Amino acid sequence: MPGRVVPILDDDRVAALTTALAVRAAGGVPLIGDDRWNGDYWAGLRATVAAADPAPGMAWATFSSGSTGTPRVIVRTDESWSASYPGVERLLDLTADDVVYLPSPLVSSVTMFSVVHARTVGASVLLPRTHTVSDSDLEHATVLHGTPYALRSVLERIEAGTAHRLRVALVGGARLDAGLRSRSEAAGIRLIAYYGAAELSFVAVDPDGRGLRPFDGVETRVDEGLLWVRSPYFAAGYLGTASGPFRRDPEGWGTVGDLVGGDPADPLRFRGRRDGAILTAAATVIPEDVEAALQRLDGIEDVVVFGLPNPRAGALVAAVIETGPGGRPPSARELRRRAGALLSGTHLPRRWFWTERLPRTATGKPARDRIRHDAIEGTVSRVV
Known part of the structure; x- marks a missing residue:
């Protein structure tokens, strides 16, 4: 059924991805889970998804990546991702010759975004065989998109003598220590840090270590320390009756509760979530x-x-x-x-x-x- 969210779980990542793309081609909305989840836990999530109404006009669904509580299902249109492709391609100099390495699991919106994006460019996608970075992967990958934790794992292997072909890393997270940037540069990897949220997509980018600034097409404002964003990249919201930190006002501004500020020279210095x-x-x-x-x-x-x-x-x-x-x-x-x-x-x-x-x-x-x-x-x- 068009707009129906379809949960997918498979410990074979290639099989899970193949199923997801087939669901999308048929008009459904794929939702990949984490193969490490407990069976009863996954059954509960499947039941919640099954009880929700279809999401007409939606193309992709991902679980929230927050570090607390039960994950919510976030639904979005295809355009909410594709509108940001040109900006990402300019940052990465991404071409069809690249091999995009995605060490985060398919349950992550970071990974699914890059899978879909790479397919439109014609670039290859490299998924780890296990839940860890491997030396053999680094022999082929040219672009990394992942978390600071994933980048640290990659750098540890490179510093131990593993050969690699990586030329650029796109790393999400509001907090990136300077040591990772210097280590990346020493390894010959250009580091582009960014802040985003599963609900907001790309918000701000730091390509050179001089601080975050709004990503292409993004407007930001700060009200009493609370960051508000306006852009074409927002998700549509949460599936069913789930509630979460994402809220929008009538003028199109949205927030997930991030606090910023404290330094006039660095207005997008993140200070955590308001409720934390x-x-x-x-x-x-x-x-x-x-x-x-x-x-x-x-x-x-x-x-x-x-x-x-x-x-x-x-x-x-x-x-x-x-x-x-x-x-x-x-x-x-x-x-x-x-x-x-x-x-x-x-x-x-x-x-x-x-x-x-x-x-x-x-x-x-x-x-x-x-x-x-x-x-x-x-x-x-x-x-x-």
């Missing part, structure tokens, strides 16, 4: 502000900051740091000393935890709910 702030004593702490500072410390590859419940303060600022395989963190006293040179007292973590690798969502984002739960339940190591 930590209220501790008399202060309001944006986790991303603290995370950006802590990522500058030696020995910390990534970090998640959250509010640890506390009866007196309401919440304590806490951090779970990722050290990488075989790494161990400094003492809590040393971490406080180093962080104290970068953060005010209200923003300094009062509790520290660590792990070699943070658990992540299917799209490579830190799984914030699980990380916070593990810290509260004591199943992640405490730094003393």
